[in-house]
Amino acid sequence: MIEQCTKYIKKKGLRLTKQRIKLVQEIAQMNQHFDVDLLISVMKKKKINISRATVYRTLPILQECGVIREVTQLDNKVYYENNYNKKHHDHMICLNCGRIIEFFDNDIERLQDKICAKSCFKPEKHRLIIYGLCEDCGGGKND
Amino acid sequence: MIEQCTKYIKKKGLRLTKQRIKLVQEIAQMNQHFDVDLLISVMKKKKINISRATVYRTLPILQECGVIREVTQLDNKVYYENNYNKKHHDHMICLNCGRIIEFFDNDIERLQDKICAKSCFKPEKHRLIIYGLCEDCGGGKND
DNA sequence: ATTTTTATTGAGAATGAATCTCAAATGCAA
DNA sequence: TTGCATTTGAGATTCATTCTCAATAAAAAT
Ligand SMILES: [Mn+2]
Ligand SMILES: [Mn+2]
Ligand SMILES: [Zn+2]
Ligand SMILES: [Zn+2]
Numbered sequence: 001m002i003e004q005c006t007k008y009i010k011k012k013g014l015r016l017t018k019q020r021i022k023l024v025q026e027i028a029q030m031n032q033h034f035d036v037d038l039l040i041s042v043m044k045k046k047k048i049n050i051s052r053a054t055v056y057r058t059l060p061i062l063q064e065c066g067v068i069r070e071v072t073q074l075d076n077k078v079y080y081e082n083n084y085n086k087k088h089h090d091h092m093i094c095l096n097c098g099r100i101i102e103f104f105d106n107d108i109e110r111l112q113d114k115i116c117a118k119s120c121f122k123p124e125k126h127r128l129i130i131y132g133l134c135e136d137c138g139g140g141k142n143d
Numbered sequence: 144m145i146e147q148c149t150k151y152i153k154k155k156g157l158r159l160t161k162q163r164i165k166l167v168q169e170i171a172q173m174n175q176h177f178d179v180d181l182l183i184s185v186m187k188k189k190k191i192n193i194s195r196a197t198v199y200r201t202l203p204i205l206q207e208c209g210v211i212r213e214v215t216q217l218d219n220k221v222y223y224e225n226n227y228n229k230k231h232h233d234h235m236i237c238l239n240c241g242r243i244i245e246f247f248d249n250d251i252e253r254l255q256d257k258i259c260a261k262s263c264f265k266p267e268k269h270r271l272i273i274y275g276l277c278e279d280c281g282g283g284k285n286d
Numbered sequence: 287a288t289t290t291t292t293a294t295t296g297a298g299a300a301t302g303a304a305t306c307t308c309a310a311a312t313g314c315a316a
Numbered sequence: 317t318t319g320c321a322t323t324t325g326a327g328a329t330t331c332a333t334t335c336t337c338a339a340t341a342a343a344a345a346t
Contacts, residue, residue: 015313015322036303051325056304072270076219076332077303092264105258111251112273119244120278121235127215128271130255135263158293158342179332194296199333219303220332 001028001084008065094134144171144227151208237277
């Protein structure tokens with residue numbers, strides 16, 4: 001992940017700063033969805049100095065570079081997830097407890113391509129979120 | 144649409160105010176996606192007085208009632224669409240011109256239910272947005 | 287119709303996420 | 317090491333949304 005970012009940053013003529021390196025190192029260890037506040041608090045705990053503005057400025061770079069991906073949760077805030085060495089997937093979100101379930105369905109993906117082709121639309125990315133109740137919150141048994 | 148809202152408002156023990164009625168009447172005539180600013184400017188043009196706060200307070204009620212539905216566009220702002228007498232559908236959004244294409248694919252919907260069942264997840268609603276290039280912006284011919 | 291009760295409204299203040307500003311710091315190439 | 321453009325940090329700013337609270341008005345009670 002660090003190498004991929006380093007390469008991207010150099011290719012773009014950007015500078016490999018301490019802050020960017022440290023931030024990527026932190027994100028590489030993240031295995032849940034995260035937002036700016038989480039990154040800042042984690043780094044503060046580890047005594048790594050980085051300003052909020054720099055975090056906000058760096059995340060879009062890492063997204064272009066492809067190592068992270070924007071995800072949506074219940075509120076309308078921006079969250080990210082690690083996209084490095086991880087296959088594409090979509091999400092189910094429990095409206096009761098907030099639990100996030102990741103899933104991938106190849107048939108759904110293929111049908112999306114098919115319906116795009118029908119509209120002469122060239123898909124670049126998509127976002128599918130299913131909201132409902134997870135097993136623990138009453139999903140399983142009902143109906 | 145007005146009747147559905149009236150019924151819901153009364154059932155909930157809420158009050159049928161001038162502002163709520165006027166707002167629903169406006170929304171009933173909307174045929175594209177809209178946000179708070181659009182509603183306010185349209186109503187101001189028609190000399191209908193309603194405060195920004197009241198619009199913000201009313202929209203969640205109309206959403207619960209089922210006559211409107213929250214949709215996402217490119218920015219992270221909240222938009223709505225009329226959901227009355229309109230079948231469920233999802234969206235393709237052109238990253239170049241912002242054009243919004245509505246689509247519905249029954250197979251995708253069924254596959255969603257299937258994968259939810261597999262996780263014992265009870266779906267209530269979902270949001271599928273495909274981002275890419277529309278026909279006019281280079282979608283059709285490419286690849 | 288009048289009064290009483292209580293939800294709703296409007297105007298503006300407050301909040302909170304995200305962006306911007308600009309002087310100081312620093313990466314990097316010469 | 318020097319020079320220079322990029323980046324950073326701290327705080328100001330923006331912008332959408334929510335909150336506050338006194339005034340208003342809907343609905344119920346009389
Ligand atoms: Mn995920
Ligand atoms: Mn639509
Ligand atoms: Zn749950
Ligand atoms: Zn387009």
